[in-house]
Amino acid sequence: MTSGTTSCSAPPRGSVAGVSDSIWVFGYGSLVSPDSLGGTLGRQPVRGFDFLAAECDGWERRWNYGMAVADGALVGPDVDLVDVVVALGVVAVEGACMNGIITEVHPDELVRLDARERNYDRVDVTDGVRLLEEGPSIVDLGRVVTYVPRQVALDIYLDGRERGRAGIERRYWDLVDGAFDALLPGQGERYRSTTPAPDVPVVDANRAGR
Numbered sequence: 001m002t003s004g005t006t007s008c009s010a011p012p013r014g015s016v017a018g019v020s021d022s023i024w025v026f027g028y029g030s031l032v033s034p035d036s037l038g039g040t041l042g043r044q045p046v047r048g049f050d051f052l053a054a055e056c057d058g059w060e061r062r063w064n065y066g067m068a069v070a071d072g073a074l075v076g077p078d079v080d081l082v083d084v085v086v087a088l089g090v091v092a093v094e095g096a097c098m099n100g101i102i103t104e105v106h107p108d109e110l111v112r113l114d115a116r117e118r119n120y121d122r123v124d125v126t127d128g129v130r131l132l133e134e135g136p137s138i139v140d141l142g143r144v145v146t147y148v149p150r151q152v153a154l155d156i157y158l159d160g161r162e163r164g165r166a167g168i169e170r171r172y173w174d175l176v177d178g179a180f181d182a183l184l185p186g187q188g189e190r191y192r193s194t195t196p197a198p199d200v201p202v203v204d205a206n207r208a209g210r
Contacts (some may be wrong), residue, residue, distance in 0.1 A: 021106070022105060022106045022107070022142070023105055023110060023143055023144075024102045024103065024129075024143065025105050025113065025145055026102050026125055026144055026145070027100050027101045027102070027146075028059075028061055028099075029087065029088035029100075029176050030087070030172060030175055030176055030179070031100075031103065032100055032101050032176065032180055032183060033175055033176070033178070033179035037051070037103060040109075040113055040116045041113070042109070045104075050103060051101060051102075051103045051104075052102055052131055052132075052133055053099070053100075053101055053133050053184050053187065054099075054129055054131050054132055055097055055100070055129070055132055056097065056098055056125050056128045057096070058125075058128050059090045059125065060090060060091055060093040060096040060195075061088050061098055061191075061195040062088070062091050062195075063088060063168065063196070063197075063198035063199070064088075064089045064149060064153075064157050065088060065119070065149045065153045065157060066084045066086055066154070066155070066156030066159070066161075066166060067084065067085045067086075068083060068156055069082070069083055069084065069085055074205040074206065075205070075207075076203075076204045076205040077204050077205070078167070078203040078205040079205045081201075081203055081205065082166060082203055084159070084160025084161075084166040085166075085167070085168070085169055085172075085207065086157055086160070086166050086167060086200050087172060088176065089147075089149035090146065090148055090149075096194075098194060098195075099132070099187055099190050099194070102129060102131070102144060117147045119149065119150045119153040120148060120150060120153070121148050121149075122146070123146055123148045124143065124145055125144055125145060126145075129144045132184060132187075133184065160200070161200055166200040167201050167203035167205065168202045169202075169205065169206045170206065173202045
């Protein structure tokens, strides 16, 4: 991967109409995979209706989220190499733009999504989000949030990196890469070209049961 920022296009903001008490979430990593997202929500999101390609100003992806794993929690040939699993987070960067998706999440589903995205905070990004495709009916976007790593997750990543014990699960790496390739033509390359390369290795060690 190479580092860089990309200026967003600026079509009229819009989205599909949603349930009044729902919220839209901007996904920039594993949530770009409908199957991964659907496994958390308990339903499959509908492409082009409540799951749409989008972009967000002012934020850039980083491999900076760390999660400590207990002995025996990983499987694979590289389990002895890591005790911190690293995933994607974001940092605020003026002039940056990242691609991803927005998905409509209902209140009961948001509880499950928050549990999945533990040690992330929900941050409002409504004003920076635009669609990359049209939905069935174009209306003003409601509230859009994204998940930003908490300091505790950043510290776990930094500690694991400094000790040489942090790594990215091969399963996660391949999942995100493939999800962007499947999103829209060119979105996989955009993801790779605007996401700085990680400073920890991709390892053949995955969380059991994932």
